Amino acid sequence: MSDTAKPSKTVLIGAGRMGSALAAGWLKKGGAVTPENLLIVDPGRNEHCKALVSKHGLKRVPELGPRMAKDVSLVVLGVKPQKFDEVAPVLNDILPEDTAIVSVIAGISVRRLRTAFGDRPIVRAMPNTPASIGKGITVAIANDVPAAIKRRAEKLLKVGGPVEWITDERHMGAVTALSGSGPAYVFLLAETMAAAGFAEGLPRELAERLARETIIGAAALLAESPDSPADLRRAVTSPGGTTQAALDVLMTGLPDLMRNAISAAERQSRKLGNENGR
Structure with a gap:
C-alpha cells in the first residue's frame, strides 16, 4: 500500500x-x-x-x-x-x-x-x-x-x-556537538557574564537581567543582520575601547576552549552511539 x-x-x-x-x-x-x-x-x-x-x-x-x-x-x-x-x-x-x-x-x-x-x-x-x-x-x-x-x-x-x-x-556527531549541545554553551555564557557583572559590584538580579537581555538582543541582531558574526563583532569594537579590552582577553583563550569543548562533545556523541549500537 x-x-x-x-x-x-x-x-x-x-x-x-x-x-x-x-x-x-x-x-x-x-x-x-x-x-x-x-x-x-x-x-x-x-x-x-x-x-x-x-x-x-x-x-x-x-x-x-x-x-x-x-x-x-x-x-x-x-x-x-x-x-x-x-x-x-x-x-x-x-x-x-x-x-x-x-x-x-x-x-x-x-x-x-x-x-x-x-x-x-x-x-x-x-x-x-x-x-x-x-x-x-x-x-x-x-x-x-x-x-x-x-x-x-x-x-x-x-x-x-x-x-x-x-x-x-x-x-551527526559534530552536529550534536555544535547545535544539539550548543544552547548549553550560550546558557553558560549568560551565567558567567552575570557572575562577572556581580563581581564588579552590580546587584545580582541586575547583572543577571543585563546578561540575559544582552544575549537575547545580540541573537536577534544576528538573526536580522546580513552581516557575519565576525563583521558584527568588529562593528561594535572601537580600537582602544572597552570592548577591545575585553576581547583582547577573550581571544587569547576562547577560540581554543570552544574548539576543545566541541571536540569533546563530538567524541562523546560517537562513544554513546557505539554503546547504543551494541
Missing part, C-alpha cells in the same frame, strides 16, 4: 518536553496533523504531556497495541535512549511494514534503527532544545527514503525551526 493511499495516522511515542512541543506545533491551524489523526503513546505522568492532551482533546495510551498499530503510517520516536531497546522490538512486531520511522532519539544511529525496524523508511533527526519554542534547528538524515516520506518528515520537524539535511551520518 502506498504512503498516499493508507490512512495518515501519526503516532508520537514519548511526549516529554520536546515531543509535546513538536506535537503542539503539528496541531496548529493548518498544521501537519489533525487531532483525530494523532495518537500519543506515553505514560502521561509529565505535565507537558498532560497539557498537550487536555488542550487538544487527544487520545493517549500508555502503550501501542496491535489493533491501533495497523493504521499507523508514521511514528515519531521521542523516548529516552535507554528506553529504545525496550520499545523498538514491540513496535517492530506490530507496525505495518511500510510505516515510516522518524527518530529524534539522541545517539541512536540509522544502522541501529534499521536493525530494529528492518526495511521500513527511516529518518533520524537531531533537534535542539530551542525547537521546543519553534526557535531551534534540526539536522536530519534520510538516505534511501521515498521523497514523499522525506517531505512529510520535514513538515513535522520544521515546526521546531529550520531543517537541514545531511547525507553522511558521520557528521
Whole structure:
C-alpha cells in the first residue's frame, strides 16, 4: 500500500518536553496533523504531556497495541535512549511494514534503527532544545527514503525551526556537538557574564537581567543582520575601547576552549552511539 493511499495516522511515542512541543506545533491551524489523526503513546505522568492532551482533546495510551498499530503510517520516536531497546522490538512486531520511522532519539544511529525496524523508511533527526519554542534547528538524515516520506518528515520537524539535511551520518556527531549541545554553551555564557557583572559590584538580579537581555538582543541582531558574526563583532569594537579590552582577553583563550569543548562533545556523541549500537 502506498504512503498516499493508507490512512495518515501519526503516532508520537514519548511526549516529554520536546515531543509535546513538536506535537503542539503539528496541531496548529493548518498544521501537519489533525487531532483525530494523532495518537500519543506515553505514560502521561509529565505535565507537558498532560497539557498537550487536555488542550487538544487527544487520545493517549500508555502503550501501542496491535489493533491501533495497523493504521499507523508514521511514528515519531521521542523516548529516552535507554528506553529504545525496550520499545523498538514491540513496535517492530506490530507496525505495518511500510510505516515510516522518524527518530529524534539522541545517539541512536540509522544502522541501529534499521536493525530494529528492518526495511521500513527511516529518518533520524537531531533537534535542539530551542525547537521546543519553534526557535531551534534540526539536522536530519534520510538516505534511501521515498521523497514523499522525506517531505512529510520535514513538515513535522520544521515546526521546531529550520531543517537541514545531511547525507553522511558521520557528521551527526559534530552536529550534536555544535547545535544539539550548543544552547548549553550560550546558557553558560549568560551565567558567567552575570557572575562577572556581580563581581564588579552590580546587584545580582541586575547583572543577571543585563546578561540575559544582552544575549537575547545580540541573537536577534544576528538573526536580522546580513552581516557575519565576525563583521558584527568588529562593528561594535572601537580600537582602544572597552570592548577591545575585553576581547583582547577573550581571544587569547576562547577560540581554543570552544574548539576543545566541541571536540569533546563530538567524541562523546560517537562513544554513546557505539554503546547504543551494541
